[in-house]
Amino acid sequence: MPSTTDLEQFLITGLSLGGVYALSGVGMVVLYRATGVLNLSFGAVGAMGALIAWQLINHSGFGFWPAALVAVLFGGVITLVYGMVFGPALAHRDPLVKATATLGLTLILLGVMDLLWPSSGGASRSLTVPTDANTFQLGQISVTYTNVIALALGLVITLATAAFLRFTKLGTAMRAIANDRDITASLGVPVRRVTAAAWFGCGVLSGIAGVLLADLVALDPTTLTFLVIFTLAATLIARLRSIVITFFAALVIGVVDAELTPVTSLSNYRDMTPFVLAAIALLVLNRRRVITVGRQGV
């Protein structure tokens, strides 16, 4: 049985990862509600952003923060461009088709990343957030400020997004579009501009998540691309609706995954956590629902 110190140390890791999954999940849910697109390229966009930041830091003499800003902007711009080009073309298609189309972007980015930053050659890259060096003691365990930033960002972005959707004009417009796109358009809401904001916001969050995960997990295109699975599980548990449930689900997934690290028999299998938790949630939540087809397509 692992010691308490171990468990506490991994709790910190879990919470900070959970924070990043949470802010990713919020980005995905908001975009899904506003446009009906489940952005499966979230991880790939973040990964490419992180690699660009790495390139700028190591080969162009950028400092960390300007490079990170470029990464975040890259995420926002590429997602926005995708949304503006393919969003209208697929606007009236099934959510499944829209989600599948984002896999196209994922493949393109994966190919480009492998071409520009080949993984063979044995040289592993890393991206270190400067706050990794600043630590403080919490009881017996040491916490870096990166951990704090990750969890805090998750919390702040969840709360801020909730407030934004509730109180601002743009947020209200987004909720209206989520409810009924056509009626909202006929009421004079500039649908294109509002969805553009959602796309850009989602992209910015994917850039932030990419940089943080590159530090907390690894700077590897494939790993970062498929970390989207953790976020997906959280959004799935929230049934792609509630950002508050997404937040808590993301924390639980992050913590369970991390806490299994010191358990020898399960350590290697801990990354199955999102699949297992999401499957259980789907089974339990859908016990009484016979069939979920309808106009909204869920």
Added chain:
Amino acid sequence: MKTESSAGTVPPSSDGPNGGMARGSARRLEPRSLVRPGVIAVLVLCYLLFIPSIFRLYYVDAWTQVTIYSIVTLGLGVLVGRVGMVSLGQGAVLAMGAWVAARLLFATGLPFPIVLLAAGLITMVLGTLVGLPALRMSGLYLALITLMLAGAITLVLQNINFPNGGHGFTGYNGASVHIPPIRRPSIATTDPAFFRYSVVAAIVMFLLVLVHLRGKPGRAWAAIRQSESAALAGGINTTLYKLWAFALASFITGVAGGLVAGSYRYLNSLTFTTQDSITLLAVVLMGGAYSMTGAVVAAILLKFLQALLNDWGVSPDWLTILFGIGVLQVLTTAPRGIVEQMPKDLARLWRLLRRLGGRPAAAREQAQ
């Protein structure tokens, strides 16, 4: 897509405006209805006989892969095109089939076809069990849960490794120095022979799917794809038939996994990745999910292009990028894939050429 409510029994590609009449004549077996199957049979026979003598060994291998993967793309095509379920985990299901087959081939002396059958059946049970939670839900959920499943299966296979002649349940011996190759059928130990063996196995799988599509399940799937609520109201047990489609796809993918094990002869956890599942969906959409020919085109895109680029020394990453662009192009402008788009484009090009060639003549006539 909406016009094919009655097309469950015939491939949409052959379904003209008088699709109903074509089906009627098929029953009476008029000579015309035999032309298409006849042509296909001759083509397949030529493929089976001549590929090993035309191409050098490297490309015979590539065609073996094309043959095997056409079974996989066919399975995914049934799910995507016929039932309207998108699975992002077929690559993982294939890996599962390969694992089971490799384990059985090392552990037992069973004949190869029996092993293929067993691998198919075991994969069918496993694949169906894990897909069960999502089957009662709308398509997006199925896609997501299967994507997670692909990640989970890849992880498990990375940890238990592929059998390499060791003992115990996993059959993996990390200390093994002389790793024995995975057994091939005694009648097909050489590469050309294994190519022919795979073609025969693929033919059986295509026929199995054809029987399903022409029968009751095919009609039920067509109804479900049109509208699940309408199918339900029409008395179709939608959960059963969706499960059936999933089981059929898992079965043939498992069999294909067995063939992969036999053709590669050495498997390791790097052979199959989570990305494979996404690439598979991409080529199925590009090839055309609505027809069986589309499955073949998809397999050619996936495996022959790969071999070709590899031979030319071009990075396979370009292929990944091409598939990404292909998915976006197919979904926005050509939902039926290359199989249907190519003839249309060629016809358009032909008309354009004729117009270009015809204009001066027409102008001269007007001048007179």
